[in-house]
Amino acid sequence: MKVSQIHNEKKQSLSFEIFPPKKEEDFKNIDEMLGILCECNPEYISVTFGAGGSSNNNKTIEIAKKIKNEYHVEPVVHLTCLCYDKNEIDDFLNILGAEGIENILALRGDRNPNVPAKSDFLHASDLVKYVRKTTGDRFCIAGACYPDVHPESAGRNDDIQNLKKKVDAGTDILLSQLFFDNDTFFKYVDDCRLAGIEVPIVPGIMPCINAAQIKRMVDMCGAKFPEKFKKIVHRYGDDKEALFDAGMSYCQSQIIELLANDVEGIHLYTMNNVKVAKRLTEGIKNLI
Numbered sequence: 001m002k003v004s005q006i007h008n009e010k011k012q013s014l015s016f017e018i019f020p021p022k023k024e025e026d027f028k029n030i031d032e033m034l035g036i037l038c039e040c041n042p043e044y045i046s047v048t049f050g051a052g053g054s055s056n057n058n059k060t061i062e063i064a065k066k067i068k069n070e071y072h073v074e075p076v077v078h079l080t081c082l083c084y085d086k087n088e089i090d091d092f093l094n095i096l097g098a099e100g101i102e103n104i105l106a107l108r109g110d111r112n113p114n115v116p117a118k119s120d121f122l123h124a125s126d127l128v129k130y131v132r133k134t135t136g137d138r139f140c141i142a143g144a145c146y147p148d149v150h151p152e153s154a155g156r157n158d159d160i161q162n163l164k165k166k167v168d169a170g171t172d173i174l175l176s177q178l179f180f181d182n183d184t185f186f187k188y189v190d191d192c193r194l195a196g197i198e199v200p201i202v203p204g205i206m207p208c209i210n211a212a213q214i215k216r217m218v219d220m221c222g223a224k225f226p227e228k229f230k231k232i233v234h235r236y237g238d239d240k241e242a243l244f245d246a247g248m249s250y251c252q253s254q255i256i257e258l259l260a261n262d263v264e265g266i267h268l269y270t271m272n273n274v275k276v277a278k279r280l281t282e283g284i285k286n287l288i
Contacts, residue, residue: 001074002140003103004172006043007200012288013265014041014281015076015175015202018272019048020059030063031070036274038071040281046105046142046175046267049078061092065099075101076142080109081121086130089121093131097138105142105175106131106166125166132170143171145201147179147188148224160195167197175267176204178217180250181226182257203258206269207251207276209244211237248276252283259287 006013016037021027037045045067049060064075077096081089096104108124111117121127128141143166146159153159167174174197179185189201208214214233217223225233232250236242255266266288270277 001102002172003044003074003076003142004140004200006074007173007202007264010043012259012263013043013202014284014288015044015046015265015267016040016042016277017046017048017204017267017269018063020063021272027059030066033272033274034063034067034071037270037277038067038073040277042073043265044074044076044103046076046078049080049107049109058092061095061099061101064096064101068099068101074103076103076105077101078105078107079127080107081124081127082109082117083112083115085118085120089127089130090134093135093139097135102138103140103142104131105144106171107144123162123166125162125169128166128171129169140172141170142173142175143167144177145174145188145192146177147185147203148177156191160191160197163192164195164197167199171199173199174201176201178204178206178223178269180208180223180229180254182254182261184224185258185263186261200264202265202267203263204267204269205251205255205258206271207247207280208233209247209276210240211243248279252280255280255284256287259284 018037021030047060047063060077064077067073067075079089079092106124106127108121121130124143128143131139131141145163149156149159153162176185185203192201208217211233229250232246236246258266268277268280
């Protein structure tokens with residue numbers, strides 16, 4: 001089933017993001033992780049996709065097939081384009097189509113000094129346009145959006161206009177980058193609607209549960225922390241267990257407020273941590 005159809009039929013969805021384990025020994029435990037996550041009843045699970053891999057050895061596709069065929073949950077395959085040419089993208093799309101996988105998340109991908117960029121796709125909107133042109137409606141195409149503004153953007157207006165180009169090219173649904181201030185998300189959605197962006201915009205949420213992770217999130221995506229969260233970090237930052245509990249509690253309250261304000265779903269960045277995913281979803285099982 002396409003994710004766009006899920007959102008047409010269900011007012012609010014629950015979905016997860018996972019990533020392929022980097023170590024082969026960790027990959028052996030993928031079934032245990034997927035089993036626990038799927039017990040939380042997500043409507044779909046997205047699987048991240050790195051640069052420089054081929055369609056022949058791609059763990060993302062292997063995991064997506066497992067999610068669909070063994071756990072009967074819809075997978076969403078991340079598809080980055082900056083380091084691939086059209087022929088390589090065609091190979092990936094053909095494999096996904098042959099496996100009955102109907103959902104992709106079209107991304108430019110991060111710049112990687114170890115993997116040279118190619119010239120066929122400079123932006124995610126280029127990938128969306130190409131997929132629509134070559135495959136028609138075979139795939140539901142999801143796209144990323146940034147409530148705190150894309151780090152490379154000139155500003156909020158520029159960011160939203162570029163997002164509209166991506167939607168106009170054929171994007172069906174938007175999954176947001178993580179954020180920690182719900183008011184920022186609500187204002188962002190309002191601005192998107194004023195710009196004529198009408199597709200579902202699903203908030204992406206990730207609990208910050210350790211100090212190193214918090215710093216990494218700020219450096220990587222420019223996420224802004226509201227004052228109340230800064231106080232939590234200041235108070236509990238030196239106590240690992242206390243910060244875990246406080247970070248989980250903050251995330252839980254953030255999700256509840258979002259759901260109460262009729263967002264179109266929750267996309268949880270699990271970081272492959274089943275303990276976190278299970279605890280958070282248990283707390284909202286009667287809300288969604």
